[in-house]
Amino acid sequence: MTVLSIRPGGGPAQPLINLLSSLSPLSDTDATMVRERLGEPRNHPSAAEIRFEEGHGERPLMVAAGWAAEVSLLEDGRRQIVSLHLPGDIIDPAEVRRMNLSAYALTSVRTQDANRVVAAATSDDPACAALAKAWRLHRHMVQARLVRHIIRLGRLTAYDRITDFLGELHDRQRRAGMADHRSLSLPMTQEALADHLGLSIVHVNRTLQQLRRDSLIDYQGGRVMVRDPAGFAASLGRTG
């Protein structure tokens, strides 16, 4: 991990740059390329749907601040949050549409048009080679998260689902330079948590309390403190 490049205060593009360079080293030139290619910011109020038909086609959006989610709404009103977008993540509208999902702001969200960034990252211009490599690894990571979520939902208990999920969030936030060794932010309601983890609100609430009672975490005000990193990692039903 290129520690040097992790500068949380480096502007709205910094989480994305940190994220990419945590996968494959980027030069300052690469970082600048990302920064300069981001488009105008846009704000989405909490709980609003994030729509994409903004004039010229379906452009990828980078989440600059706040959390968003890709959601499947079922006929009976149930919903499944398929994936989450944290600062630094990029939402691909074409994919959202193809999968029959919708995107929602879980908190107040600020996005920026990332069309030109994605274009650079997927071009075969040698000047973008480092960016392209990091981007490929990033895509792989995104896909691996889907697979991991299938394993979570299919074979882990509520307790392990939450632990495993918090572990994933911690890793993601650290890569983006947005969390320290011991804590992570969790600015989503227990209802959203339930809809992501395939559980009821009530059960999420009780399981979180259990985690607190077991002294694995503290949780309040949208922030999780990892009290026992060892026990935390150990309690995961790990894949082999």
Added chain:
Amino acid sequence: MTVLSIRPGGGPAQPLINLLSSLSPLSDTDATMVRERLGEPRNHPSAAEIRFEEGHGERPLMVAAGWAAEVSLLEDGRRQIVSLHLPGDIIDPAEVRRMNLSAYALTSVRTQDANRVVAAATSDDPACAALAKAWRLHRHMVQARLVRHIIRLGRLTAYDRITDFLGELHDRQRRAGMADHRSLSLPMTQEALADHLGLSIVHVNRTLQQLRRDSLIDYQGGRVMVRDPAGFAASLGRTG
């Protein structure tokens, strides 16, 4: 759907050709291109792991006959079948390795090296344009299946999971020209079904019986007859 191209007896490549042309029309030339680029067949006994280190790197394999699965093994012996490979599907060893999965033969399986097919389908040679388009759509479909499976596991009951899953299998087999309007093959044990759908064997067994009692399906000898296509589709907790 290009009905003309669906010829179940057209050799081992036919399922793949049917599958691709169900997504985007292929000419006879395209079909020939696929057929001629397939490598030597290889047999995998039922329940064996499908390994890839065969001399020259990790080459994609097309399933020519039988069913395979990508599996995650958990420490405690539980397992999750993340995805299934039916005839016509292509297994990407690089992906299996990246996701920390392993591939197993659920039945006796015959595969063929599909490296040159994938190369053609992902090239930008204009001669492969039709193939490339179908391939892109196919990749999208594969990804959509992962998302759909997340929704199944997260928000559907055992009964609906099985119904929805059978619906998916029916669609896949029809695209490959390997099933008619009313029936599909299901050559996997109830244990494998359980490991895919995140349920216990016993519960899968009882739920299948419930489906039979409700006259939605008949099920015996690895074959499912769809008795009530309307009720079948209606019972699905559909995404919107």
Added chain:
DNA sequence: CGGGACCTTGATTATCTTCAATGCTAGTGG
């Protein structure tokens, strides 16, 4: 005929959901 893999069944228990309140806190308007 014996063994093994798979399917089926009953009984019991655990996990998780649902329903129905009750708190808590922050923002709002009087």
Added chain:
DNA sequence: CCACTAGCATTGAAGATAATCAAGGTCCCG
């Protein structure tokens, strides 16, 4: 400043869904 409201978190009780445990049963194959 103080009700008042809305959204979220929490709690208890009851019930449904699914897992586990422990046998049998069936079928195929050597």
